[in-house]
Amino acid sequence: MTELVKKSIWKKILALVLAFGPGIFAIGYTIGTGSVTSMIVAGSTYGMQLLWVLLLSCVFSGLLMFAYGNFALVTGETALYAFKKHLKWGKLIAILIILGISFGQWNSLMGILGISANIIFEIFLIYFPNLVGYQYESVLAIAIIVIIVFYMLLMVGKYAFFEKILVIFVTIMGLSFIISLFMVYPLPIEVMQGLVPSIPKVEGGQMMVAAFVGTTMAAATFLSRPLFVKGKGWTKKNLGQQKKDAIIAACLVFLISASVMAVASGALFHQGQPVTKVLDMVNTLEPVAGKFALTLFFFGTLSAGLSSIFPCLLIAPILLADYQSGELDTNSKQFKIITAIACLFALIVPVFGANPIEMQIVSQVLNVFVLPLVIFGIMLLVNNKVLMHKYKAGIWLNIGLTAALFFSCVISYNGIIALLDYF
Template sequence: MERIASSKSFFKKLLAVILAFGPGIFAIGYTIGTGSVTSMIVAGSTYGMQLLWVLLLSCFFSGILMYVYGNYALLTGETALYAFKKHLKYGKVIAILIIIGISFGQWNSLMGILGISSNIIFEIIHIYFPVVGDYQYEVVLTIALVVIAIMYGLLMVGKYTFFEKILVVFVTIMAFSFLISLFMVYPLPIDVAKGLVPSIPKVEGGKMMVAAFVGTTMAAATFLSRPLFVQGKGWTIKNLKQQKKDAIIAACLVFFISATIMAVACGALFYQGQSVTKVLDMVGVLEPVAGKFALTLFFFGTLSAGLSSIFPCVLIAPILVADYQSGKLDTTSRQFKIITLFACLFALIVPIFGANPIEMQILSQVFNVFVLPLVIIGIILLINNKKMKSKHKTSSFINLSLFCALFFSCIISYNGILALINF
């Protein structure tokens, strides 16, 4: 009886810790979706652990940017795009360019996410009902319609706390699924160490993969939306320490989960000489290596990653528009409902035309890097203006980190342009 009571107490404590997670859960939802899973699996299966250094740098800079954007919101009460428009000389132009760029990137990503998630659900159904294999297009499209309709229905609930709880469930399932898979298939320690030494794969698609990595782990949408999610959480200037802790935990979890996915792909696919080109390849190759249990876990992990990303991707456009207009998000407004409906319809493009969601997903991640320098420049200018300095002086470490992040993002954006030209 004592053992049962202690185990119940442990699970209650674990549940309390998970549910206490703040706006950082949205950072994980934005960052680790099927875009990230796809990029990590393709990279791990094709290049092993060679790009681990890119992931580490991206997550470090992401943590800094989440912290700075969150702090600015708590210290000033202003959100990102509203502050750009209010305080910067060309703030309106910068804000509008950011809205267009991020919405385009996230909606393109949404198409791939829905396509991959629908294909994964189809494969699960196909295992138990082989007869559906003759009607793949029709079944995948029907699944996509049902999934996006359910997600839109949940969005109509219109409460931050409700969105947060759903994301907590998806992200937790995803993290545990990939972690357990890692115990079954894992890379050599020497390959993990080598992966921390900067190098770019000198093969076709290497530059695009680096850009996709940064596009998915240093997602501009994550930083810009953070002030509104901090507001939604009800945090004030009294929660500065909590906000900092939340940003650090979110960045660490993004690195840990993403590195785990890459490591599983490296251990299961790279050493076997297998590469990923289709949705089924991402999980099907695992079965002979790790067995049906690992295959099922990977199915659920990837599916949870996809479902956890649909919410934030659909939310991003109304969030940015509301941010620009007033700095307040009204999830019950007609504007919110119309924009989210359009995003849901846009997401159906890949399932309707039967396009390869893997290619669309990686391309969409590359597009995300082009807005990133603007987002970093904007916050550097905001935290270093005279009004802000009189209230709160930014440390030299944060400023140096932001300029390093800007330099890094410019190099990756240039790399992304070269990759798209070659593509």
């Protein structure tokens, strides 16, 4: 009898996880190794000082997911197609957004694959110590195998299939990081101080703030939402469900990201051991957190990387399909060619043996520059009475979107200064 009860509980939990909507793609886009890397570097270098940036980014992300999702359900149109059709200069805005986001996400993809391959290599190294002299060859071989497997999975080409794979990775990732937090955590006073706005007055502080926003307020998350909402088969009847899905996704992004930052802060910040390489995470976490917490944390980071490869490979064909017709055909020749080019692009960091963590931080900064355009475009659309009718944006949504636009402009300016200093 107790076994039957246990089975039914597990069935209910599994059903609950699998019932998660298009928000799972938002988590896949947002919490990849880019986000995890940014959180680890920030937590190990600045403690909890940047928690306020994360909180603001997640609030605005939830708001933008809600706005884009609502627009899609009310009008039946996707974002870039609507920009092109209804906005003055809409064609130019849409093309700039496609180029900006694709470039940012493909850069991200290089770092993601590099970090994931390095982590898998570190796991192999535990069991096969003789591989120590063959790091470059092993990491490259792992990266090639991983990207081929993901390309083959992409060829299956069904929304429901992508969603189920992402659910598995995101669940493993979330649980790994949250359980790690119970083993290594910062002081409550540090968490409270982290909610007070301040920018670290050290080299790289400004870039870190921009990278945070680039990874958490990812423009790709909002622009792809209409296509995923349509892929789920939702209509106007699902407006309430869409709102709940956006809120849950934003809350989970904050919870998981804050957990990563807190583990890095609790384990590494007070030791004075900032992370700059993938190996640093192993060498510094193990003595403080122990083998089990380290394994969990690495499993979470690997899941974060693998859960991001899918959305990053999908982004360029999604945006192009959105611009052309508002429909994504995963069996088209265009889809297969663009994703194949993205796979080859992803191998740049492993082939040249570059530092994937540095690449990740820079690519996250690049993501912030199209953000003001993405927010301004949806503000115009959701306030268009002809398109939205009685569902036109209310005062609170407009206040939130205006605040998000101001925040994104400040962060973009901050990102430009940070990149000029870097190069």
